[in-house]
Amino acid sequence: MAxxxxxxxxxxxxxxxxxxxxRLALYLRELDRLVxxxxxxxxxxxxxxxxxLSAAQVRKDLALFGxxxxxxxxxxxxxxxxxxxxxxxxxxxxHAALIGVGNLGRALLRYKGFVxxxxxxxxxxxxxxxxxxxxxxxxxxxxxAELYATVAERHIDLAILAVPAEAAEGVARQVVxxxxxxxxxxxxxxxVVPKTVSVVSVDLALHLEQLAFQVNQSRT
Amino acid sequence: MAxxxxxxxxxxxxxxxxxxxxRLALYLRELDRLVxxxxxxxxxxxxxxxxxLSAAQVRKDLALFGxxxxxxxxxxxxxxxxxxxxxxxxxxxxHAALIGVGNLGRALLRYKGFVxxxxxxxxxxxxxxxxxxxxxxxxxxxxxAELYATVAERHIDLAILAVPAEAAEGVARQVVxxxxxxxxxxxxxxxVVPKTVSVVSVDLALHLEQLAFQVNQSRT
DNA sequence: TTATGTGAAACAGTTCACAGCA
DNA sequence: TGCTGTGAACTGTTTCACATAA
Numbered sequence: 001m002a003x004x005x006x007x008x009x010x011x012x013x014x015x016x017x018x019x020x021x022x023r024l025a026l027y028l029r030e031l032d033r034l035v036x037x038x039x040x041x042x043x044x045x046x047x048x049x050x051x052x053l054s055a056a057q058v059r060k061d062l063a064l065f066g067x068x069x070x071x072x073x074x075x076x077x078x079x080x081x082x083x084x085x086x087x088x089x090x091x092x093x094x095h096a097a098l099i100g101v102g103n104l105g106r107a108l109l110r111y112k113g114f115v116x117x118x119x120x121x122x123x124x125x126x127x128x129x130x131x132x133x134x135x136x137x138x139x140x141x142x143x144x145a146e147l148y149a150t151v152a153e154r155h156i157d158l159a160i161l162a163v164p165a166e167a168a169e170g171v172a173r174q175v176v177x178x179x180x181x182x183x184x185x186x187x188x189x190x191x192v193v194p195k196t197v198s199v200v201s202v203d204l205a206l207h208l209e210q211l212a213f214q215v216n217q218s219r220t
Numbered sequence: 221m222a223x224x225x226x227x228x229x230x231x232x233x234x235x236x237x238x239x240x241x242x243r244l245a246l247y248l249r250e251l252d253r254l255v256x257x258x259x260x261x262x263x264x265x266x267x268x269x270x271x272x273l274s275a276a277q278v279r280k281d282l283a284l285f286g287x288x289x290x291x292x293x294x295x296x297x298x299x300x301x302x303x304x305x306x307x308x309x310x311x312x313x314x315h316a317a318l319i320g321v322g323n324l325g326r327a328l329l330r331y332k333g334f335v336x337x338x339x340x341x342x343x344x345x346x347x348x349x350x351x352x353x354x355x356x357x358x359x360x361x362x363x364x365a366e367l368y369a370t371v372a373e374r375h376i377d378l379a380i381l382a383v384p385a386e387a388a389e390g391v392a393r394q395v396v397x398x399x400x401x402x403x404x405x406x407x408x409x410x411x412v413v414p415k416t417v418s419v420v421s422v423d424l425a426l427h428l429e430q431l432a433f434q435v436n437q438s439r440t
Numbered sequence: 441t442t443a444t445g446t447g448a449a450a451c452a453g454t455t456c457a458c459a460g461c462a
Numbered sequence: 463t464g465c466t467g468t469g470a471a472c473t474g475t476t477t478c479a480c481a482t483a484a
Contacts, residue, residue, distance in 0.1 A: 015437070019475060025429035029408055043443065052410060055443090056477055063445055071483045072442040088429055089436035096428075107327030113408065113425040119432075158431060182435040184428055188249055188333065190272055198434035200427050205333040207420050208316075208404055209245035209308055211378060212339075214418035215402040216309035217235070239453060263465065275465095276455055283467055291461045291466045 020061045024088055026051050027061070031081040043074035090118040095156045097180070099171055100163035101126040101134075101141055104186060108162060109136055122154045144171070148178045161185040172199075240281045244308055246271050247281070251301040263294035310338040315376045317400070319391055320383035321346040321354075321361055324406060328382060329356055342374045364391070368398045378402040385409050392419075 016024075030050050034042055044058040051058075062068055062080070065087050069075045085091040096114075098105055098121045108114075109121055124141045126132070131141045142150060150156065159175045161168060161183060168187035175183060181197050188203045236244075250270050254262055264278040271278075282288055282300070285307045289295045305311040316334075318325055318341045328334075329341055344361045346352070351361045362370060370376065379395045381388060381403060388407035395403060401417050408423045 017475065021430065021433060024433060025426045028429065029423070029426060045443080050410065054477070056479095057475090059444060060446085060476080067445075069444050071444045073484065074443065087436075088433045090429060090432060094428075094432055103327040103330045107323040108424070110323045111424060114428065117425040117429065119425065119428050157435065158428070160428075181438065182431045184431050190270065196438060198431055198438060200431040200434070202422060202424070202427055203245075203249070204328070204331060204422070205337040205339065206245045206249060207422055208314075208334065208339050208378070208380075209248065209310060209337065210241060211402045211404050211418055211420040212309045212314055213241060213244060213307070214420070215377065216307075218401065218416060218418060237453065265465080274455065276457095277453090279466060280454080280468080287467075289466050292464045293462065294465065 016064055020064060023051075023053070023057075023061055024084065027058070028081065028084045028088060028090070031077055031084065034077045035081060039077050041074045042077055042080075044069070046074075092118070094119050094158055095122045095154060096120065096158040096160050096184075097123045097125060097147070097150070097154075097156045097175075098160045098162065099125045099144075099147075099175070100161060100167075101128075101131050101136065102162060105160075105162035106136065108160060109139075119158070121160070123150050123156060144174060147174055151178045151180060156180060158182040158184065161187055163187060165189050236284055240284060243271075243273070243277075243281055244304065247278070248301065248304045248308060248310070251297055251304065254297045255301060259297050261294045262297055262300075264289070266294075312338070314339050314378055315342045315374060316340065316378040316380050316404075317343045317345060317367070317370070317374075317376045317395075318380045318382065319345045319364075319367075319395070320381060320387075321348075321351050321356065322382060325380075325382035326356065328380060329359075339378070341380070343370050343376060364394055367394055371398045371400060376400060378404065381405040381407055383407060 027047065030047060044055040047058045048055040066083060068080050068083050082091070096119055098109060101109070101124050109124070114121065121139070124136060124139045125144050125147055126141050127144050132143060134141050157180070159180045159182070161171060161175070163171050165187050168185060168189045168191060172183060172185070172191045172193060176193055176197055183191065183193070183197065183199045185191055185199060185201045186204070188205065191199050191201070193199055247267065250267060264275040267278045268275040286303060288300045288303050302311070316339055318329060321329070321344050329344070334341065341359070344356060344359045345364050345367055346361050347364050352363060354361050377400070379400045379402070381391060383391050385407050388405060388409045388411060392403060392405070392411045392413060396413055396417055403411065403413070403417065403419045405411055405419060405421045406424070408425065411419050411421070413419055
């Protein structure tokens with residue numbers, strides 16, 4: 001029986017479509033902006049315009065998680081933001097380990113946006129001899145061997161991988177073994193992980209290639 | 221009349237589905253790996269496994285751009301790679317301007333992956349007084365006012381924006397005015413640009429939120 | 441009156457299954 | 463035989479259009 005079409009009271013709600021999931025964080029980002037601008041309410045129309053989507057799509061997406069709007073009036077900005085935060089999980093702070101403290105890793109470490117949105121890097125790992133023990137801000141670089149113990153100690157939820165492609169597969173294995181269930185990877189390699197672990201992958205050169213293709217096409 | 225369903229000999233080929241576009245660079249990345257491993261041929265099956273897709277999808281995607289395979293045999297790795305490079309446009313080198321030379325900008329500047337895949341950063345721009353004129357490698361930081369002239373001089377195709385959110389909208393306008401038609405933006409703001417300009421957006425905190433949501437869901 | 445929430449219709453993308461070629 | 467290229471079937475997503483509620 002298809003999940004979500006059942007009338008069984010024990011049935012889970014249908015999982016959100018992948019396309020919707022990709023937009024959830026966009027809504028939250030826009031709502032943060034509206035809060036800063038002191039806006040009280042917002043319509044699906046306005047959200048759609050700001051994010052370059054259609055109003056119907058915004059309503060469908062939000063309706064998947066509850067009835068947040070009031071007819072004739074729109075959505076209460078604060079209320080909707082709180083609801084979305086709960087759905088996404090950023091109503092609490094997430095602890096991340098940064099693995100790989102090279103150029104990219106150090107830039108991520110200094111990036112203010114993470115803390116602003118509820119993510120804190122609470123441990124650094126790198127096995128390069130010249131980095132081991134070196135301090136960046138409050139944090140000293142630890143050897144990978146200490147990952148397992150540190151995950152428990154510092155309540156680490158997520159790993160941010162900024163390691164070279166060759167190392168990524170091995171590091172991912174250790175991360176999974178340490179009990180981490182979410183990985184943000186910057187390595188240009190698809191990671192093979194158990195179904196219980198989520199991976200989001202950001203390959204910078206790959207994004208540039210997608211851009212090059214689009215530019216190439218529109219020149220036709 | 222729908223483009224692509226026409227039998228008009230002057231008709232353009234149907235534009236590739238967005239979903240396919242997002243995978244094109246993945247295929248190329250995997251083909252590079254196969255070349256390094258000295259593989260001569262590869263089947264849709266094998267590509268699919270490596271990239272966690274279905275074989276039919278790989279074949280459909282590739283068939284959109286031509287007939288690259290031979291039945292019973294699969295695809296010639298070199299030939300397919302050359303063809304994809306042509307389609308994507310990375311059979312030649314692309315010149316990019318890096319705008320915003322903060323932490324993230326400097327990390328991008330040192331990132332080896334760009335050059336490896338045919339992208340070269342050929343100019344740096346930042347209006348921060350303490351950065352103006354400072355050198356990073358071969359490049360001196362220029363004021364935004366020189367963008368227009370430099371685009372022509374150094375044959376710049378793309379802009380990489382690593383500026384704060386507040387500045388992004390204004391910088392994007394200048395970039396477009398300077399005649400650049402492709403923007404890779406790291407700012408957490410949707411950019412409004414003419415239809416003739418392509419934008420690819422990478423919001424690091426947003427990707428972490430998508431990850432948090434997925435982890436949150438699978439804990440249910 | 442305004443703007444949500446939601447079935448139904450339309451569209452897009454993926455998978456199936458097999459004809460056809462090496 | 464093995465594997466591509468491709469219509470046809472299917473699944474997922476978006477848009478439409480309107481009943482409904484503030």
